[in-house]
Each structure stands twice: as structure tokens, then as C-alpha cells.
Amino acid sequence: MNRREFLRHILAGALIVAFALFPRTTEAVRISDIRSPKRRTRPRRKSTRFIILHTTEADGSGTLETITRRGTANYVVDPGGRIYRIMGKAQVSIGCGRSMWNGLTNLDNHAINIEVIGYHDRIPSGQQMESLRYLLKSLVRSYGISAKNVMPHSQVAYGRPNQWYSRSHRGRKRCGMIFATDPVRKRLGLSDKPRFDPDVRVQRLIVADDYLEEVLYGKMGELEPAVITAQATPAVQDSEDEDVAVRTVEKGQTVWEYAGDEYADETTIYLLADGRIRRGDELLQEEFDFQNIQPGTRIAVGYIYGGYVTKERTPYSIARKNWNNPDTLYITDGKIISGDEISDQKIPAGTLLLFRR
Numbered sequence: 147m148n149r150r151e152f153l154r155h156i157l158a159g160a161l162i163v164a165f166a167l168f169p170r171t172t173e174a175v176r177i178s179d180i181r182s183p184k185r186r187t188r189p190r191r192k193s194t195r196f197i198i199l200h201t202t203e204a205d206g207s208g209t210l211e212t213i214t215r216r217g218t219a220n221y222v223v224d225p226g227g228r229i230y231r232i233m234g235k236a237q238v239s240i241g242c243g244r245s246m247w248n249g250l251t252n253l254d255n256h257a258i259n260i261e262v263i264g265y266h267d268r269i270p271s272g273q274q275m276e277s278l279r280y281l282l283k284s285l286v287r288s289y290g291i292s293a294k295n296v297m298p299h300s301q302v303a304y305g306r307p308n309q310w311y312s313r314s315h316r317g318r319k320r321c322g323m324i325f326a327t328d329p330v331r332k333r334l335g336l337s338d339k340p341r342f343d344p345d346v347r348v349q350r351l352i353v354a355d356d357y358l359e360e361v362l363y364g365k366m367g368e369l370e371p372a373v374i375t376a377q378a379t380p381a382v383q384d385s386e387d388e389d390v391a392v393r394t395v396e397k398g399q400t401v402w403e404y405a406g407d408e409y410a411d412e413t414t415i416y417l418l419a420d421g422r423i424r425r426g427d428e429l430l431q432e433e434f435d436f437q438n439i440q441p442g443t444r445i446a447v448g449y450i451y452g453g454y455v456t457k458e459r460t461p462y463s464i465a466r467k468n469w470n471n472p473d474t475l476y477i478t479d480g481k482i483i484s485g486d487e488i489s490d491q492k493i494p495a496g497t498l499l500l501f502r503r
């Protein structure tokens with residue numbers, strides 16, 4: 147679908163809805179409901195405790211279409227201040243990916259994701275700020291979310307160990323960083339923010355981006371955001387593709403590059419080149435030669451091995467509510483299917499199930 151067709155699609159299909167949720171006294175702000183195809187399959191959120199703010203890092207008109215197609219946000223605010231609702235009110239959007247806050251992981255299950263079309267180091271347009279303030283106020287009120295729990299994506303994203311960092315780390319990306327600065331928060335009506343990183347404090351994570359840390363918790367975050375724009379992003383930013391849950395070992399690489407110090411954990415799952423599937427701790431016991439891992443081996447880090455689906459062991463009995471989560475994986479004949487793509491009527495016996503808690 148090209149851009150013109152897409153716009154026509156929006157105009158024809160979208161209901162321009164002023165929700166009862168939003169007071170009618172607020173003048174011109176309306177929300178356009180765009181139906182993401184992902185509305186058909188996405189589960190409900192487990193809770194609604196956070197609002198996570200993103201920047202698209204592009205101002206192109208294709209962005210809204212991409213977000214809609216992939217269901218990567220609940221709301222989008224465009225540069226003209228128009229608000230679009232992409233997913234059902236209580237539905238999961240996949241905006242955060244790998245994320246953690248105070249020990250809680252996979253925040254997409256607990257958060258409303260808002261994509262602001264713009265950049266992590268620039269203040270959004272005046273109309274955008276106004277609309278965002280309005281949207282935040284309504285959501286904060288109706289879900290009882292504290293200002294502290296309205297955070298940029300970069301504050302909750304984290305990276306798995308990789309060739310640059312041997313430990314799980316904060317600073318995987320700078321998405322939405324501008325929304326951590328005091329002047330911007332003030333304009334958005336957010337009266338409070340986190341004063342420290344709870345996961346770094348207890349050493350669940352290390353800091354991989356000192357500059358981001360300084361904006362989130364230090365003096366830099368108190369300054370007018372103009373100061374921020376001069377800073378370059380480090381080369382290792384977003385080195386990891388968060389959408390890829392299972393990575394394939396390439397020639398000459400070691401397990402360390404894929405799983406870091408989690409390589410022998412029971413939550414690191416190996417799909418070996420010979421077809422066997424083993425947990426890291428099992429391989430360790432078998433004295434597996436981790437040093438000489440075969441190229442083509444696939445590794446999923448941070449997964450619970452659910453075992454095989456049978457008539458008696460249904461996906462729900464194995465993974466409970468996670469059975470249709472997008473990050474749940476069904477492996478059959480070496481093919482990997484995501485939980486939100488699977489039809490529960492048609493899962494062949496012998497399909498292996500991996501899920502995240």
C-alpha cells in the first residue's frame with residue numbers, strides 16, 4: 147500500500163473518536179483510531195503501570211504506516227499534534243522490546259507505548275508537546291500512573307551481554323531521551339521522575355552509556371535540552387537487534403558474543419546444528435565444547451524451556467498467559483514462529499515451546 151492509499155485507508159476506515167475518557171472541554175485535540183492488523187492477535191496487557199515514551203528518529207510520513215503495520219506503539223503523536231491510537235486500549239504493543247525496571251522485565255506487558263515522531267535529542271514541536279501533555283494527563287489519570295513511571299524508552303531498555311559488554315547493560319539505545327530532561331517534563335506536566343536506576347543500583351545491570359546516564363539522572367537532565375543536541379551517539383549504540391530473539395552463530399564467533407556470562411544458564415537455549423535442543427546448564431554438565439560452537443547453532447537467551455506441545459500439554463498449560471505473547475517462540479521442523487502469529491488450533495504435536503516470564 148503506498149502512502150496515498152494508506153491515508154485514504156485511514157480517512158475511510160478510521161473513526162475520529164473523542165473518547166469519554168477525555169474531557170470534552172479540551173478544545174481541538176482528537177484521537178484518530180487506526181486499526182493495526184496486530185489488533186487481531188495481540189494479548190491484553192498484564193497490567194498498566196508505565197507509560198513509555200519513544201522517538202521514531204525519523205520525520206518521514208512512512209513512520210506511521212510502519213508503526214501501524216507492526217503494532218509497535220499504542221499511540222502515535224505526529225508533528226502536527228495529531229494523536230493516533232494504533233492498538234486496542236488494553237492491548238500490548240511491542241515498543242520496548244528487551245526492557246527492565248526494578249527487576250520487572252518485558253515492560254511491554256505492563257506499559258502504554260507512545261511514539262512521538264521526532265528525535266531523541268530534539269524538543270518536539272509545540273503542537274506535539276501540547277497534544278502529548280493532553281494525552282499523558284488523560285492516561286495518567288485513568289490508569290492511576292505516577293509521573294515517575296512515565297519514562298523514555300532508553301531509561302528502561304537494556305542490552306544482553308555482547309562483544310562490547312560482558313554483562314547485561316543499560317544504554318542499549320537513546321530512544322526518547324529528551325523526555326527525561328526537567329524542562330521538557332515540566333512542560334508535559336510531569337512533576338516527578340526517577341532519581342536513580344534501580345537495576346544498576348543492585349547490579350542487575352551495568353551502565354554502558356555514561357552520557358545517557360548523565361541525562362537521565364545527572365546535571366545534564368536539568369539543563370535546557372539545547373545543550374543535548376551537540377552530543378554524538380557512541381558507535382556501539384543499539385548494536386543488538388532487539389527484534390531478533392534467536393540468533394544464529396556465525397563462523398569464527400564464540401558463545402560469549404551471543405550470551406556473554408549467561409552462556410551456561412538454564413535460560414539460555416541452544417538449537418544445535420545437529421537438531422538437538424539443549425539448555426546451557428545441560429550442556430555444561432555434558433562438558434560441551436562451548437569454545438568451538440558450530441556455525442549455524444541458534445541461541446535464545448533469557449528463555450524458559452517449555453518442552454514439547456502434545457495433546458495433553460497444551461501451550462496454555464505450559465506457558466499460561468504467555469502462550470500467545472509475541473516473544474513466545476514455537477519451534478517446529480526448525481522453523482520459529484512467534485506467539486502472536488500462531489493459531490492455537492494448528493500447533494502440531496512435537497512443537498517446542500520457549501517463553502519468557
Ligand SMILES: [Zn+2]
Pocket residue numbers: 199200201241242299300321322
Ligand atoms: Zn523506543
